[in-house]
Amino acid sequence: MIIQALAFYMFAGIAIAAGIMVISARNPVHSVLFLILTFFNAAGLFVLLGAEFLAMILVVVYVGAVAVLFLFVVMMLDINFAELREGFLQYLPIGALVGLILLVELAMVFGGWHFAPEAAKSGAMPIPSPDMVTNTHALGRVLYTNYVYLFQAAGVVLLVAMIGAIVLTHRSRPGVRKQDISRQVSRRAEETVEMRKVEPGSGI
Amino acid sequence: MVELWNNYLWPLIWIVILIVVIVVPLLVAVAYLTYAERKVIGAMHLRKGPNVVGPFGLLQPFADGLKLFLKETVIPTGANRGVFIAAPMVTFFLALVAWAVIPFGEGMVLANINVGIMYLFAISSLGVYGILMAGWASNSRYAFLGALRSAAQMVSYEVAMGFIIITVLLCVGSLNLTDIVMAQKTVWFVIPLLPMAVLFFISTLAETNRHPFDLPEAEAELVAGYNVEYSAMTFAMFFLGEYANMILMAGMTVILFFGGWLPPIDIAPFNWIPDPVWFALKISAVLFVFIWVRAAFPRYRYDQLMRLGWKVFLPISLAAVVVVAGVLVAFDLTPVVK
Numbered sequence: 001m002i003i004q005a006l007a008f009y010m011f012a013g014i015a016i017a018a019g020i021m022v023i024s025a026r027n028p029v030h031s032v033l034f035l036i037l038t039f040f041n042a043a044g045l046f047v048l049l050g051a052e053f054l055a056m057i058l059v060v061v062y063v064g065a066v067a068v069l070f071l072f073v074v075m076m077l078d079i080n081f082a083e084l085r086e087g088f089l090q091y092l093p094i095g096a097l098v099g100l101i102l103l104v105e106l107a108m109v110f111g112g113w114h115f116a117p118e119a120a121k122s123g124a125m126p127i128p129s130p131d132m133v134t135n136t137h138a139l140g141r142v143l144y145t146n147y148v149y150l151f152q153a154a155g156v157v158l159l160v161a162m163i164g165a166i167v168l169t170h171r172s173r174p175g176v177r178k179q180d181i182s183r184q185v186s187r188r189a190e191e192t193v194e195m196r197k198v199e200p201g202s203g204i
Numbered sequence: 205m206v207e208l209w210n211n212y213l214w215p216l217i218w219i220v221i222l223i224v225v226i227v228v229p230l231l232v233a234v235a236y237l238t239y240a241e242r243k244v245i246g247a248m249h250l251r252k253g254p255n256v257v258g259p260f261g262l263l264q265p266f267a268d269g270l271k272l273f274l275k276e277t278v279i280p281t282g283a284n285r286g287v288f289i290a291a292p293m294v295t296f297f298l299a300l301v302a303w304a305v306i307p308f309g310e311g312m313v314l315a316n317i318n319v320g321i322m323y324l325f326a327i328s329s330l331g332v333y334g335i336l337m338a339g340w341a342s343n344s345r346y347a348f349l350g351a352l353r354s355a356a357q358m359v360s361y362e363v364a365m366g367f368i369i370i371t372v373l374l375c376v377g378s379l380n381l382t383d384i385v386m387a388q389k390t391v392w393f394v395i396p397l398l399p400m401a402v403l404f405f406i407s408t409l410a411e412t413n414r415h416p417f418d419l420p421e422a423e424a425e426l427v428a429g430y431n432v433e434y435s436a437m438t439f440a441m442f443f444l445g446e447y448a449n450m451i452l453m454a455g456m457t458v459i460l461f462f463g464g465w466l467p468p469i470d471i472a473p474f475n476w477i478p479d480p481v482w483f484a485l486k487i488s489a490v491l492f493v494f495i496w497v498r499a500a501f502p503r504y505r506y507d508q509l510m511r512l513g514w515k516v517f518l519p520i521s522l523a524a525v526v527v528v529a530g531v532l533v534a535f536d537l538t539p540v541v542k
Contacts, residue, residue, distance in 0.1 A: 003212070029340060033287070036333070053379075056322035060366075064329030068336065068359055072352070075340045134318045136379055179507070 008048055015041035032071045039063045053135045222314050226303055234447045235265035241495045248499040275436035280343060283433065287341035292438045295334030295445035302327040302452050307382050309465045309479025320381035321369060324456055325362075328411060331449060332358045335413075335420065335430045338442070342433040350429025353506065354413060354420035360513035361410040367521035368404045371397060371528045372460045377539030385464030387539070392463040400524055401461040403517055405493070408453035410513065412446065415498035419506055454490035455483075462486050 018037040025031045039062050046055035133141075143151055239254065239261070246253025254261035279288060305320040307313040317323060332355050339351020373379060375397070376387040387393075394401045410417040421429030431442045458464060463486075465479035504512070532538045 027284075029284075029287070033337070052317065052319045053322065056319050056326050059326035060322065060329055064326060064332075064362065065359060068332055068355055071333075071336055072355055075336070075348075076352075134378075136319060181511075 004048060008045070011041045011044040011048065015045070028074050028077070029071070032067065032074050035070070036063055036067045039067065051135060053139055219314070226314060227300060230300070230303060230448060230451070231444070233451060234444055235269065237447050237451065237491060238268070238443075239265045240491070241498070244492065244495045245499045248496070269440065272436055272440040277436040277438055278433075280433050282343035284341040284343065287337050288433075289438065291334050291338035291341060292434065292441035292445070294337065295331065296441040296448075298327055298330050298334065299445040299448035299452065303448075305381060306452075306455055306459070307385060307464060308483055310382070312465075312480065313382065316380065316382060319379045321373065321379050321384065321460075324381075324452075325366065325369060328449070328452070328456075329358075329362050331411075331445075334442070334445065338434070339430040342430070344433055346426045346428075346432050347430050350420045350426045350432070354430060357410055357413070357417065357419065357509060357513070360510060361407045361517070364513060364517035364521045365404065365407045365411065367518070367525050368400050368407065369460065371400050371521070371524050374525070374528050374532055375539065381459055381464075385459055385466060388463040388466060389470075392461065392466075394461040397461065397524075397528070400521070401457070403521060404460065405457055405490070407517065408457060409494070409497060410509070412449050412453050414450065414494060416501040416504050417509055418503065419509060450491065450494060451487060454487045454494065457490050458483065458486040462490075 015038050018034045018041065021034040022031050022038065025034060039058060043055040043058045043063070046052070046058060242264075243253040243261075254264040257263045257267045279285060302324055304314045305317055305323050307316070335354045335358075336351050339347045339349075339354070342348070372384065372393055375393060376384045378384065378387075409415070413420050419429075420426075421431065426432070431439055434442060465483040467474035467477065467482055
């Protein structure tokens with residue numbers, strides 16, 4: 001148990017410290033790198049909870065894909081660092097307000113669970129013990145049975161978002177010579193190459 | 205005191221011993237992979253390859269290592285120091301931690317976790333950070349272009365790789381690497397899933413930035429890509445990480461499609477050979493193909509590389525998931541879940 005407690009405080013401590021660095025780092029690229037560190041430690045906390053599948057999905061999806069694109073964009077931006085710091089105090093009240101709302105909401109949820117433990121159970125599927133079924137199987141069983149419509153709906157939402165992004169950014173430019181692989185492959189030698197017998201000294 | 209020793213200290217020491225037992229042979233393998241690459245490509249070019257240092261040039265990797273160790277680490281003035289130094293460390297570290305879940309034989313694994321394949325996939329998807337950080341922190345156009353190419357390439361091919369892994373998992377019914385290997389006792393997955401094995405191998409080439417997909421370090425246009433500003437040990441760490449990743453990807457191919465440590469036929473002369481030897485032999489065979497591809501194929505053009513990833517591999521692997529799942533359900537072959 002001591003090891004687990006130590007691991008918890010390590011992951012939690014680094015996650016919070018990295019989270020603070022995300023908003024206080026001067027360089028936006030450093031901010032994104034600290035954000036990645038935060039995600040990584042959150043994954044560690046999931047492992048400690050016994051939710052190893054969620055932990056790995058967090059790393060694959062958020063750290064391995066989403067944060068890469070974040071970093072990609074931030075690195076390409078031409079940012080004036082001094083200008084970036086100017087609006088800090090101006091946005092502080094709004095940021096603090098959002099943080100406060102989140103804090104109150106979390107307090108209400110966990111406070112509710114504390115005072116009425118059965119309320120927490122009513123909304124959730126019963127959790128099987130880890131030695132009966134692995135995490136992945138357990139998730140698959142509820143995700144593709146009880147929640148299959150919600151799961152599909154989430155997929156459709158993402159698909160619509162993807163198509164929307166493509167439609168908004170796609171423009172067909174005239175006069176661009178694009179490689180058309182199927183046309184290249186379907187070309188026959190007879191259509192494109194002509195054999196001529198050339199008389200010496202006369203040219204074609 | 206005895207309790208402290210039994211419960212905490214001894215397991216800790218034991219794990220450290222196991223880690224050393226895995227990492228030291230791995231680093232030697234990395235060193236000799238560079239030697240094998242030069243020798244094999246030399247033979248394919250009708251050259252001799254390294255043959256001066258030691259008998260048959262066998263000490264060449266150590267000479268190279270010593271040279272890199274003794275050189276000066278240069279940090280460019282315009283570079284972002286912290287990130288610049290962290291980048292090779294990240295690459296090297298990630299290339300090593302992935303080996304924690306690789307089973308070298310039945311029960312011969314450091315951490316036999318339930319989501320082994322997901323862990324491998326997650327760690328290999330993190331590999332892009334080392335390159336991206338190096339490219340940005342170097343504050344050089346060439347390095348940055350190499351890093352951007354690499355990031356786009358690795359993210360693209362990861363999607364196809366994920367789907368290919370799913371087709372294998374559908375046949376296994378578990379994410380545990382030992383279970384995946386044991387599911388291939390009757391037949392290796394390369395036979396029923398041959399197209400997927402080929403696609404997976406090509407994706408691993410792109411994922412490790414190897415020929416013919418080595419655009420991040422295309423020396424003709426980008427000098428050396430993301431590692432152009434690196435020297436001495438920082439460069440060596442990139443190099444070691446890259447080759448350790450190659451071995452890891454070959455290991456993943458072997459575990460997913462070539463039956464891991466299992467002998468090809470389970471009869472007398474074959475099953476005398478210990479498990480790790482079979483595993484190493486199979487990895488070496490896959491690595492030989494890695495090197496062979498490098499000697500045989502020209503480099504892809506960048507837009508063709510992206511086209512191959514998104515317009516060819518992704519639809520095929522997505523269709524394969526549907527087809528494999530359909531076949532398994534139709535013929536009632538779905539693996540029994542514990």
